[in-house]
Amino acid sequence: MTDPKRRGRRPAGEDTRAALLAAAREVFTEQGFDGATVRAIAARAEVDPAMVNHWFGGKQGLFAAAVELPVTPEWIRETVLSGPVDQIAVRVVRTFITTWDNSGGGSFATLVRSAATQESAAQMLKQFISVLFGGIIRELGVDQPELRLGLFGSQLAGLGLARYVLRLDSIVDADIDTLAATIGPTLQRYLTGDLNLP
Amino acid sequence: MTDPKRRGRRPAGEDTRAALLAAAREVFTEQGFDGATVRAIAARAEVDPAMVNHWFGGKQGLFAAAVELPVTPEWIRETVLSGPVDQIAVRVVRTFITTWDNSGGGSFATLVRSAATQESAAQMLKQFISVLFGGIIRELGVDQPELRLGLFGSQLAGLGLARYVLRLDSIVDADIDTLAATIGPTLQRYLTGDLNLP
Structure with missing residues (x-):
């Protein structure tokens, strides 16, 4: 592999990082x-490919940074997939709420705000x-993986949206146990349950 | 009641209507x-109160226009509440999808876009x-009406968000029967079912 110290045409440091983020948003979109x-x-950022590892630890980390995700997709995947299959959704809700609560919810609101105003950000989300x-x-x-993904995503x-953007009172006030207990079964059904298809 | 033809200080016609919409967004917020x-x-719009009936048929219609809702809340309420209680959620999904599909989904996207970028619009939503x-x-x-409303709203x-803003493929492609069958049970549980509270 290329020496991570080698530099492309752009200045090093924050400029390289910013150029990679901008290029990543375009190319992922x-x-x-x-x-x-x-x-x-x-190439789009006009920097050496080794800078991606240097600044973001790889493609997953670059993606996480591009969508302002406070943790890596890899970490989420491992957290969610560890443990019993019938408890996956409860772990998803707990991970989701912990992750975004810890970042103050602001970056989720930014993500939705961008998605609602720019087609490219909607593609990123x-x-x-x-x-x-x-x-x-x-x-x-499972059967119907695409439909399940859409329902789950919705x-x-x-x-x-309810907790960090609209700030609906009862969803903001609800603790993580309440959200896991009430919304967990919905997500679990969308993942592995009977979709009740017509 | 005041004669609907009587006018306030502002010019009549579209100016009155626009002033009422702007004032309504502020006061509802x-x-x-x-x-x-x-x-x-x-009073905020500096027009005669009778203009609200004249232009919007009343407070409900003014609210619907202020949030760019293509139908009145009254109509939705009647549609949803007519028929068996255990089928309410299926009627909600059908009414929701029909309403926004018919308006091309654009006004829902506008609503979310505004809500994500302005605190006042989030309050309106x-x-x-x-x-x-x-x-x-x-x-x-039912018990827990506030929490049920929040879950239902989410x-x-x-x-x-999935169908009109993010345009997730499987949710855009799904027909109304599929959405009613898959999402209806979720909403019905949030409205009248066991919330599985801890």
């Missing part, structure tokens, strides 16, 4: 998470849902 | 739907959920 390569993003949970659903080997994004 | 009076809104469904939940006479707003 155009090609999706799977299609976007570290090489393509680095779609990618975000798909990267985080598409893989988990595929591993579960309830999880709706929870974030 | 500050005082909520129940607290806001037609008199206070008209909260009011919107509360006005439309708070009354329905109170009429059902899934319904999340459905709108």
Whole structure:
């Protein structure tokens, strides 16, 4: 691999980091998470591909930073998939609430705000849902994986909307146990339950 | 009542209508739907209160116009409450999807966009959920009405977010029967079912 100390045409440091973030948002939007390569993003940013590892620890970390996610998708995946399958949704709710509460909820609101105002940010948020949970659903080997992902995304994004953007009183006031108990069964049904299809 | 032809200080016609909409957004935001009076809104707009009936058919219609709702809250309430209680949620999903699909989904996206970028619009969307469904939940006479409203709002707003803002493929492609069958049971549980509280 290239020496991480080697530099591209741009100045080092924060400029390189900012250029990579801007390029990542463009390339992830155009090609999706799977299609976007570290090489393509680095080329767009006009920096050495090794800078991606240097600044973000890899493609997952770059994606997390691009969508202002306070943890890596890898960490979420491991947290959610560890433990019994019938408790996955409860772990998702707990991880989701802990993650965004700890960042003050502001970055989730930013994500939704951007998604509502820019088509490219909406694409990023779609990618975000798909990267985080598409893989988990595929591993579960259930029927209707795409529909399940959409239903799951609608309830999880709706929870974030209610708690961090609209700030609906009862959802803001609810503790994590209440949210896990009430919303967990919904998400669990969307993941592994009977969808009641017509 | 005052003669609807009588006019306030402002010019008649579209100016009056626009002044009432702007005043309504302010007063509904500050005082909520129940607290806001037609008199206070008209005073803020510097027009005769009778203009509210003239242009919007009353407070409900003014509210619907202020949040760009394509139908009146009254109509939604009647549609949703007619028929068996255990089918309310299915009617909500059908009414929600039909209403916003018919307006091309654009006005829902506008609502979310505004809510994400302006605190006042977020307050309006909260009011919107509360006005439309708070009354329905109170009429059902269930326990935990506030929490039920929040949970219900999170899934319904999340459905709108997924279909009209993020445009998640499987939720955009799903027909109304599929959405009613899959999301209906979630909303029905939030309205009248066991919340599984800890």
